[in-house]
Amino acid sequence: MSKQPLLEVKNLKQYFPIKGGVLGRTVNHVKAVDDISFEVYEGETVSIVGESGCGKSTTGRAILRLDEPTAGEVNFDGEDLLSLNKSKMREKRKDLQIIFQDPYASLNPRQTVGQIIEEVLKIQNIGTSSKDRREKIISLLETVGIGAHQVDRYPHEFSGGQRQRIGIARALSVNPKLIICDEAVSALDVSIQAQVLNLLKELQRKFQLTYLFISHDLGVVRHISDRIIVMYLGKVVEISDTQSLFENPQHPYTRALLSAIPSMNFEEEKRERIILTGDVPSPIDPPKGCRFHTRCPYKMERCAIEEPVLNSVSDGQRVACHLVEKGAVDYTKIPVNS
Amino acid sequence: MLTFIIRRFLQIIPVMIGVTLAVFLMMHLIPGDPAQIMAGERADEAQVEQMRENLGLNDPLHEQYLRYVGNAIQGDLGTSIRTNRPVVNEIFDSRIWITIELAFWGTVLAVIFGLIAGIISATRKYSFADVSLMIVALFGMSMPNFWLGIMLIYFFSVNLGWFPIVGWESWKHMVLPVITIGSGGAAIIARMTRSSMLEVLDNDYIRTAHAKGVSERLVVYKHALRNALIPVVTVVGLQFGTLLGGAVITETVFAVNGIGRLVVDAIKARDFPMVQGAILVCAVAFVLVNFLVDIAYRLINKRIDLN
Known part of the structure; x- marks a missing residue:
């Protein structure tokens, strides 16, 4: 993967102001995403995982400029999205689409399925006549398994899984290069989740799509991803290819996350469980040094002072942790809380 | 349908x-x-x-x-004791039309100003414009009609001489009563529109619209406002119904001969058939307005079903 990345996020920051007082002055900021960088290459599926509030959805929205990021660069296809003016950005949206978590909230209840897709086709100047567009809409819906007779129905007439397929059809309609799936299957039943995930994979092969997959469900992520980004409190703590991450997690937070996956393998009963204590600190006033140090079982003095940076530990695996820097002892051999 | x-x-x-x-x-x-x-x-x-x-x-x-x-x-509501004329004639000859006119323009004013203020407030949340508009709206809701009416007369009729003080003849007579009666509704609609818009604007389908590349204006008017209007329509309907029966104070302050004053006069004169008739007519009007509102509701929200 030495080629040019399709998406390159550089030092992205997203701070949300907290307004207070009678005059509505900005009293503080929620540092939802705080200086993160990563790349996504063409044709791959990269997942962002982390617990609620770690900034993964915010990252997705910031890339698409659905919220304007505070600082940083989002290079897409060789162009910095954040420097584009509004109309240029609107044109560019053809190449980047998003699928949201809640299939009930992401479709406008007052538009029929046909209208929902037609709108985006019209804006992005796809199709010459309305007849032409209609045919395209029907073929798109059929691609995702929705019949042609359902084109003129309203979203409330569909089930959750069907709505998510409609969302996918809408995202596909403009032939995007990148689709951000923001918890795209979390709201669905497990059986439907599998269907939708398989559909996404099939579509990826068919249309050479690149996915940025945002999820908190490690099972889903393992199934679909080529590479995984682990986030904690607005920071990237580990980036790794899927196999290395699951077989050889480096960051203590990643290890804790993985140990929380319920296992069906009863022989594996003695597996080490790392149970984190305390809550995630507030992103308004995050801890100094390593953000994870307040909950880390292997915390050192240095962790509270110096912020670790992402360092390569092997080909395709980068970690931000003082414990795993080159030449350090293997912390995983140290018993927890010794 | x-x-x-x-x-x-x-x-x-x-x-x-x-x-x-x-x-x-x-x-x-x-x-x-x-x-x-x-x-x-x-x-x-x-x-x-x-x-x-x-x-x-x-x-x-x-x-x-x-x-x-x-x-x-059959249209027979009895005979007025006070005037000895049929109640139906007393109400429908001129009285009710004046009140309907007053309530109608009051509602139009309330809807126009309420919607504009609500949209501005919601799209510029916590801005100076938002805060000032909502403070004005709070005043609009809190000011009693009799006080607002008297103040308007004092400033615009007595001091500036722009509008006549009382009566109901030309459009000039209508301006101050319509402002008086519409201000409360405008304030309620403004606040309602604001909160409803804010709720809708936070939905994923609004983000979807942005992601599609829909322009900011169309996102607000086509995607957000249409969905936000649903609760507002109910308020508008109720408002109009209330104005029909509740114009008593405004009509008294501006000496407008509408149905509100008719009722007050009838009560004072213990003219029971007249009071009964007027109440019945107002109630029917209220029910009819709500019937129309429900149809409008259905038109803007396809999901409403009677079941």
Whole structure:
């Protein structure tokens, strides 16, 4: 993967102001995403995982400029999205689409399925006549398994899984290069989740799509991803290819996350469980040094002072942790809380 | 859609039975003998008995009720004691139209200003414009009509001489009463629109619209406003209905001869048939407005079903 990345996020920051007082002055900021960088290459599926509030959805929205990021660069296809003016950005949206978590909230209840897709086709100047567009809409819906007779129905007439397929059809309609799936299957039943995930994979092969997959469900992520980004409190703590991450997690937070996956393998009963204590600190006033140090079982003095940076530990695996820097002892051999 | 209208119309029947029953029983529940009151204080026993017979008050209650409803359906609401003219003529010759005109323009004003203020506030949340508009709206809601009316007369009629003080002849007469009666509604609609818009703007389908590349203006008007209007329509309907029956104070302040003043005068004169008739007409108007609102509701929200 030495080629040019399709998406390159550089030092992205997203701070949300907290307004207070009678005059509505900005009293503080929620540092939802705080200086993160990563790349996504063409044709791959990269997942962002982390617990609620770690900034993964915010990252997705910031890339698409659905919220304007505070600082940083989002290079897409060789162009910095954040420097584009509004109309240029609107044109560019053809190449980047998003699928949201809640299939009930992401479709406008007052538009029929046909209208929902037609709108985006019209804006992005796809199709010459309305007849032409209609045919395209029907073929798109059929691609995702929705019949042609359902084109003129309203979203409330569909089930959750069907709505998510409609969302996918809408995202596909403009032939995007990148689709951000923001918890795209979390709201669905497990059986439907599998269907939708398989559909996404099939579509990826068919249309050479690149996915940025945002999820908190490690099972889903393992199934679909080529590479995984682990986030904690607005920071990237580990980036790794899927196999290395699951077989050889480096960051203590990643290890804790993985140990929380319920296992069906009863022989594996003695597996080490790392149970984190305390809550995630507030992103308004995050801890100094390593953000994870307040909950880390292997915390050192240095962790509270110096912020670790992402360092390569092997080909395709980068970690931000003082414990795993080159030449350090293997912390995983140290018993927890010794 | 037609079945919806028919079914919704059928729902009016039990409401109307309730309304007529309440209006009819009012006659019997108020203290004192209606026949005595109608015949006048100086009437003797025989005259009161005669009046009772004339009014049919000696018949069983259900017969009286059915007769009352039957007459009302045929447009006979009795005769006014005060003027000795049929109640229907008193109400419909001019009074109700003036009130409808007042309520209509008051509602139009409320909708225009309320929607504009609400949209500006919601799209610029916590900005200076938002905060100031909402403070103005708070004033609009808190100011009693009689006070606002008097202040408007004082500044614009007495001091500046722009508008006439009282009466109901040209559009100039209408300006101040319409502002008075519409201000409360404008404030309520502004706040309602704001909160409803904010709720809608936070939905993923608004982000979807942005992601599609829909322009900011179209996102606000096509995607957000249409969905945000649903609760607002209900408020507008209720507002108009309330104005129809509740224009009493404004009509009194501006000496407008609408139905509100008619009711006040009738109550003062103990003109019971007149009071009954006016209440019935207002109630029917209120029910009809709500019927229309429900149809409008259905038109803007395809999901509303009577079940």
